[in-house]
Amino acid sequence: MNVLLAGATGLVGSAYAAQWQGxxxxxxxxxxxxxASAPLQQVHVVDFAALPALPPADAAVCALxxxxxxAGSQAAFRAVDFDAVLAFARAAxxxxxxxxxxxxxxxxxxRSSSFYSRTKGEMEVAVAGLGYDSVIVARPSLLTGDRGALxxxxxVGERLAQWLAAPLAPLIPxxxxxxxxxxxxxxxxxxxxxxxxxxRIFDSATxxxxxxxx
Numbered sequence: 001m002n003v004l005l006a007g008a009t010g011l012v013g014s015a016y017a018a019q020w021q022g023x024x025x026x027x028x029x030x031x032x033x034x035x036a037s038a039p040l041q042q043v044h045v046v047d048f049a050a051l052p053a054l055p056p057a058d059a060a061v062c063a064l065x066x067x068x069x070x071a072g073s074q075a076a077f078r079a080v081d082f083d084a085v086l087a088f089a090r091a092a093x094x095x096x097x098x099x100x101x102x103x104x105x106x107x108x109x110x111r112s113s114s115f116y117s118r119t120k121g122e123m124e125v126a127v128a129g130l131g132y133d134s135v136i137v138a139r140p141s142l143l144t145g146d147r148g149a150l151x152x153x154x155x156v157g158e159r160l161a162q163w164l165a166a167p168l169a170p171l172i173p174x175x176x177x178x179x180x181x182x183x184x185x186x187x188x189x190x191x192x193x194x195x196x197x198x199x200r201i202f203d204s205a206t207x208x209x210x211x212x213x214x
Contacts, residue, residue, distance in 0.1 A: 003058065004060040005024050005026055005029065006029045006084075007065065008028040008029070012143065015184070016063065017037055021040070026040060028042065030046070032045065042055070054091050057095070058097060059100070061101045062127075063127045064103075066080045075183065098134065101137075104124055134192075134198065136202060137202065141178060
């Protein structure tokens with residue numbers, strides 16, 4: 001299974017790449033040069049606003065995403081979390097991919113009054129209409145992982161939420177608990193290998209069930 005991965009420098013994308021053992025080749029689409037972490041990986045530096053023809057692939061994983069605070073404006077946020085995601089999904093489909101896994105967010109809803117959640121919901125609807133045989137949408141709660149190791153700015157809100165959630169974890173429904181990015185990555189890869197047809201929505205509880213160690 002040859003896979004196209006967008007967002008390989010983020011929490012989920014880097015975890016997906018780190019876990020990659022094949023079968024097939026993992027193509028990492030990145031904005032700046034990075035080193036492949038395994039022999040079965042190839043790096044492609046691209047502009048997501050003007051994607052070239054992508055290598056032939058069986059599946060695609062999109063872990064692109066930012067926040068309004070990091071992006072600097074709603075328009076800049078949408079350019080990544082909607083425009084770039086949709087452009088990648090279209091290009092991957094044109095490259096032959098029949099299966100798509102995309103990282104969205106808890107609360108995604110195209111009818112939401114929240115700009116963030118509405119953008120995520122609109123993205124989900126858009127990629128689901130591109131003609132893939134199988135679409136897996138991950139809606140994780142708060143993602144955990146080492147952002148410092150990825151040279152990403154610290155997110156004070158995330159740290160505070162993790163600190164508050166830790167002692168209350170047994171009382172928090174699994175769909176709302178913080179979840180390791182590595183668990184999300186494992187769940188998406190396993191879902192792609194199963195290749196069940198249609199659209200599947202994975203909340204954090206489902207991601208935990210599918211992405212745990214085996």
